[in-house]
Amino acid sequence: xxxxxxxxxxxxxxxxxxxxxxxxxxxxxxxxxxxxxxxxxxxxxxxxxxxxxxxxxxxxxxxxxxxxxxxxxxxxxxxxxxxxxxxxxxxxxxxxxxxxxxxxxxxxxxxxxxxxxxxxxxxxxxxxxxxxxxxxxxxxxxxxxxxxxxxxxxxxxxxxxxxxxxxxxxxxxxxxxxxxxxxxxxxxxxxxxxxxxxxxxxxxxxxxxxxxxxxxxxxxxxxxxxxxxxxxxxxxxxxxxxxxx
Numbered sequence: 285x286x287x288x289x290x291x292x293x294x295x296x297x298x299x300x301x302x303x304x305x306x307x308x309x310x311x312x313x314x315x316x317x318x319x320x321x322x323x324x325x326x327x328x329x330x331x332x333x334x335x336x337x338x339x340x341x342x343x344x345x346x347x348x349x350x351x352x353x354x355x356x357x358x359x360x361x362x363x364x365x366x367x368x369x370x371x372x373x374x375x376x377x378x379x380x381x382x383x384x385x386x387x388x389x390x391x392x393x394x395x396x397x398x399x400x401x402x403x404x405x406x407x408x409x410x411x412x413x414x415x416x417x418x419x420x421x422x423x424x425x426x427x428x429x430x431x432x433x434x435x436x437x438x439x440x441x442x443x444x445x446x447x448x449x450x451x452x453x454x455x456x457x458x459x460x461x462x463x464x465x466x467x468x469x470x471x472x473x474x475x476x477x478x479x480x481x482x483x484x485x486x487x488x489x490x491x492x493x494x495x496x497x498x499x500x501x502x503x504x505x506x507x508x509x510x511x512x513x514x515x516x517x518x519x520x521x522x523x524x525x526x527x528x529x
Contacts, residue, residue: 328374351377458503
């Protein structure tokens with residue numbers, strides 16, 4: 285046990301009284317308690333991040349605060365040390381965030397180079413907190429959809445078309461899939477592109493389908509979903525091309 289935990293352990297009885305009041309519904313006591321242990325929350329976060337954090341506009345700090353609140357709500361006195369339990373909850377939430385953020389960075393690299401041709405990272409920097417997390421959630425949902433088609437992000441990066449005309453053609457094919465009931469049913473049932481039907485519908489060659497298969501599948505999944513932010517980015521690629529931007 286580190287010196288930080290030892291220092292607070294001496295006040296164990298007072299802490300238990302404070303926690304019992306909070307669990308009884310005393311919101312003022314909760315606010316005072318959280319403010320009192322903010323240095324502990326920051327220290328718990330930095331143990332994971334290995335770097336200094338700012339309190340203002342910092343994702344890790346917000347997650348740490350939420351985790352501490354969660355620890356208060358879920359803590360049972362028979363568990364023993366509350367601070368030990370809280371530190372574990374904070375650590376796990378920060379690690380989960382870092383893992384998800386790594387997945388996010390992977391897909392954003394696709395957006396920057398190929399998929400959306402939109403500077404999503406700039407959107408994150410200027411957008412509000414709610415939109416930022418909404419985008420992260422939508423990207424994680426897309427990742428889950430891609431798993432059903434045995435497509436990983438690395439593969440998508442490697443096989444995404446780099447030329448704007450090829451991307452636009454792939455988006456056109458993807459739209460044709462989701463707008464044609466027969467083709468779309470085959471697409472989801474077989475978990476692959478129904479090449480023959482698509483070629484008959486769009487007039488594209490088998491070579492085009494094969495070369496851009498993963499990108500077309502990913503785009504079709506987005507277009508046939510409720511992932512509005514990602515759909516808007518795809519529409520933005522088309523709009524930018526039409527206006528020669």
